[in-house]
Amino acid sequence: MARFGTDAQCIDAICKARWPRGFECPGCGAMRHFRLSSGLFQCQDCRKQTSPTAGTIFQGTKLPLTVWFQAMHLLTQGKHSVSALP
Ligand SMILES: [Zn+2]
Known part of the structure; x- marks a missing residue:
C-alpha cells in the first residue's frame, strides 16, 4: 500500500x-525530454x-490515482490467494 x-x-x-x-516521445520517438511542473512530459x-x-x-x-492503485493491488492480491489454494 505504502508504495502507491x-x-x-x-x-x-x-x-x-x-x-x-525511459520516456519515449509518441510523436517522434525521441527520448530526450523535460518534465513540466504539471507532470507532463515535453x-x-x-x-x-x-x-x-x-x-x-x-x-x-x-478518482485519485491512489484509489485506482489500491483497488488493483487488492485485486491482484485476491488472485494470488485464490491460485495459491490447493
Ligand atoms: Zn518528439
Whole structure:
C-alpha cells in the first residue's frame, strides 16, 4: 500500500509500465525530454507534450490515482490467494 501512497508514485509506476526504458516521445520517438511542473512530459525534439496517463484507463479519471492503485493491488492480491489454494 505504502508504495502507491501518493499520486506522484502512481504516475511513476505508470511511466515505468509505459516506458520501461525511459520516456519515449509518441510523436517522434525521441527520448530526450523535460518534465513540466504539471507532470507532463515535453519532447526536446518536437516539443510535443505528453501526459503519462493519456491513452490509459487513468485518462480523465475522476478518482485519485491512489484509489485506482489500491483497488488493483487488492485485486491482484485476491488472485494470488485464490491460485495459491490447493
Ligand atoms: Zn518528439
